[in-house]
Amino acid sequence: MPAPLLEVRGLKTYFTLWGGVVKALDGIDLTLGVGEIMGIVGESGGGKSVTAFSIMRLIDPPGRIEAGKILFEGEDLLSKSEAEMRKMRGRAISMVFQDPMTALNPLHTIKDQIDEALRLHTGMNERERGERILSLLHEVGIPNPEERLSSYPHQFSGGMLQRVVIAIALAAGPRLIIADEPTTALDVTVQAQILSLMEATVRERGAALILITHDLAVAAGMADKIAVMYCGRVVEAGTADSVIRSPAHPYTRGLLNSMPSAAQTKGRLAQIPGVVPSLLDLPPGCAFAPRCELACDACGAGVPAMVQVEPGHEAACFALNGGGNI
Amino acid sequence: MLIYLVQRFLQTIAVLVAVSVIVFFVMSFTGDPVMMIVPPDATAEQIEAARHELGLDRPLPVQYIVFMDNLLHGDMGRSYLFRQPVVKLITERVKATLEMVMLAVLLSLAVAIPAGVYAAAAPDSRLSRALMGGSLFGISLPSFWVGILLIFVFAVEWGLLPSSGRGKTVAGWSFLTRDGLAHLIMPSVTLALGTLAMLTRLVRAQMREVLRQDYIRFARAKGVSPSGLLFSHALKNALIPVITVFGLQVGNLIAFATVTETIFAWPGMGKLLIDAINTSDRPIIVAYLMIVAVIFVGINFVIDVAYTLIDPRIDLR
Amino acid sequence: MSEFLFRFSRDKGAVFGFAVIALFALLAPIGPYFVSQNPYDLGSLDLANAYKPPAWLADGDAAFPLGTDEQGRDMLSGIVYGTRISLFIGLCVTLFSCALGTIVGLWAGCAGGRVDSVLMRIVDVQLSFPAMLVALFIMSAFGRGLWKLIAALTLVGWVMYARTVRGAVLAEKGREYVEAARLIGLPPILLALRHILPNVATPLIVIATVQVGNVILTEATLSYLGVGVPVTEPSLGLLVKNGYDVLFSGIWWVSVLPGSFIMLLVFGINLLGDFLRDELNPRLK
Secondary structure: OOOOOEEEEEEEEEEEEOOEEEEEEEEEEEEEOOOOEEEEEOOOOOOHHHHHHHHOOOOOOOEEEEEEEEEEOOEEHHHOOHHHHHHHEOOOEEEEOOOHHHHOOOOOOHHHHHHHHHHHHOOOOHHHHHHHHHHHHHHOOOOOHHHHOOOOHHHOOHHHHHHHHHHHHHHOOOOEEEEEOOOOOOOHHHHHHHHHHHHHHHHHHOOEEEEEEOOHHHHHHHOOEEEEEEOOEEEEEEEHHHHHHOOOOHHHHHHHHOOHHHHHHHOOOOOOOOOOOOHHHOOOOOOOHHHOOOOOHHHHHOOOOOEEEEOOEEEOOOOOOOOOOO | OHHHHHHHHHHHHHHHHHHHHHHHHHHHOOOOHHHHHOOOOOOHHHHHHHHHHHOOOOOHHHHHHHHHHHHHOOOOOEOOOOOOEHHHHHHHHHHHHHHHHHHHHHHHHHHHHHHHHHHHHOOOOHHHHHHHHHHHHHHOOOHHHHHHHHHHHHHHHOOOOOOOOOOOOEOOEOOOOHHHHHHHHHHHHHHHHHHHHHHHHHHHHHHHHHHOOHHHHHHHHOOOOHHHHHHHHHHHHHHHHHHHHHHHHHHHHHHHHHHHHHHOOOOOHHHHHHHHHHOOOHHHHHHHHHHHHHHHHHHHHHHHHHHHHHOOOOOOO | OHHHHHHHHHOHHHHHHHHHHHHHHHHHHHHHHHOOOOOOOHHHOOHHHOOOOOOOOOOOOOOOOOOEOOOOOEHHHHHHHHHHHHHHHHHHHHHHHHHHHHHHHHHHHHHOHHHHHHHHHHHHHHHOOOHHHHHHHHHHHHOOOHHHHHHHHHHHHOHHHHHHHHHHHHHHHOOHHHHHHHHOOOOHHHHHHHHHHHHHHHHHHHHHHHHHHHHHHHHHHHHHHOOOOOOOOOOHHHHHHHHHHHHHHOOOHHHHHHHHHHHHHHHHHHHHHHHHHHHHOHHHO
């Protein structure tokens, strides 16, 4: 088995706020191979975006990465200096943001914003960069790219802007792209287009993709692997097939049951009772216990460890067969 | 674009007409200017004759029309005190005010932009805190008092800088000679201080607002360096709202030039106005207000147009 | 509320500002009972005491802690009385312009249409002219006087309130309960008073706090220029003007000291205003 592209081990990111310490990430593990697509799924507040920004080392005070390792191609990103990290951002790892309407600088032309990534990360001269910009825009499906170069973001639709953002993310040929809810802010009609564009471009280039989404169906549709997050922890992770076919964690099952496709067979859309608890006031033990129909005494006593469900598929729940450390 | 310019221009004219009406009618209710120009022992006939000569015996609306007609022909009457055309008196002094205000503008921009950017970029540093405290102090200072302090320290105690007048001028400008420049320093610094402090705070507030935006985060995710973030990504965005306030501030500087010119006996149009107010020299007051109104409205016009040119989001039908 | 107090106690600037304001607020009503003379009672002045430097200087006299002016008037007494006038003007103008601005804002917001656009046009035009100059114009037309000055500064100061209140009215106008109330026949102005004023109270407090300081500065400047308060009621600004002539003979305290009181008072107000603005602005939290 080749060395993974990205290995996150025991990553903890805390935010020290007025009311106390928010453990936005409380020891998460993730493994991603070269060219793989991983979906990170969960409700908002689960720590998906914090995971993305932690990997990019873009956590601002009052937030802080407290512990853990982020191994990218074998090197720990957390031991790199800020200057070294800056060379990684956009070049080795790049990001696609949730809302393309706010992610682009309103006062810079489309061309300048793509060009900036090329200037920072490639040794190309101006003519080469100009050609690359056109081919990138062509690749992400912007019609008549020559005419759109000197346009400003407000002259584009949301879907077109997200294509531009993807072009910027692709510009320097990164090995990993992190997309944080890339279609949430877009019209439903263009969501599928953007997702298939992302899948096609990363597959073609052999880049890996972390797709953060609250929509399990989206992850199921294009990811190789799925990690389910709840309240700052990964509660289930494995190959997409295995997680969808035999979800082991009650939270994952809840997410699956609340998908419209599942409802068609059962007749009625299920929902997970209760709400995501405040990260300032997490229940002891398993954070999902208050909403879980399987909860027992053990769930309030300790945090369940990940146990193997099948080869390449783990979940953290005391109710699992051979239940870990009960 | 052209339609916008024309519309905006017509608005400007309307504002000026409104200002002229207000200034003219309000001023005509104040005192009796005839008493200013006739000798104290004048007879009733002499007073009537003077009144007739000035056209003050006609109905107010007629007086206004005559006033506007003269104004459009570049005639704003004669000063009661100087017995000279007001336009000449003011234009002689425009350069003095202009160079003081311009230097104050440059000073405040040269300090406020770097200071504001720094205070926004490193909000928790000691220097930033000092800058913010200092700028709050700066906007609390009465400018006439600052002028007095400067005069006392630099002119009276240390004898380093001259305390009044313009010094040697070349073609009507003080800043072209060493002596003139020495005379110019204290008035300009006094004038600039409040604006400088206010703009520092504004630049910082706008920068902080912009630095919170998503596109700054996205630029960081692209690998842009901190200085690149500040100067290539944030500054222009932050300065767009500052431009509007800056236009107002230039107007404010012209208004406060009256104070600075009075303290430093700087022979500009502001001092002329204050002297005119104290001697009830009505034509000068009216002319000054009209000229300054034109300047303000002109600045606003330029700022508005500049705004539309700088910000690509503003699409003119 | 307790969190507000906690943050306040942690903010040294705000505490200092509050202390300064409290000191001045105390000084104005009871100060006259503590100072040695009534500076406007010409009988109590003795020309032999003219131009005494402050007590801490070589020729100082303990009877005149801050020195005396050209008429032998105790500077401390003059400053205490001047502070009363400056504060009185600052508070009156703020109160009146807040009331006037609120009424105009409510009127524009409730009436809408033509009335609204005309009123807001006036606000815009006035805001495009520097407040100092408009006040200077009004004062030059009407002449010196305490109440004339208060009227002039009120005419200059109401616009920000009008704008804020109108904005709040417009924001509230679309709400369902306003529609519902209209259906049952409640006049819009009643609604505005009941529901909108509480909403704009916070921004109005911030504007008003800062305005007290600004008014005191503008008043001082106008009085310094000789178009503000009359000589019989000298505010701090006029005291500075009176001391200007002797500055060149090295007699600095007659002008510098009253000015430093203006500065201290306005700085205190601005410190508190700055804290309030940060604290009451939900966007910054």
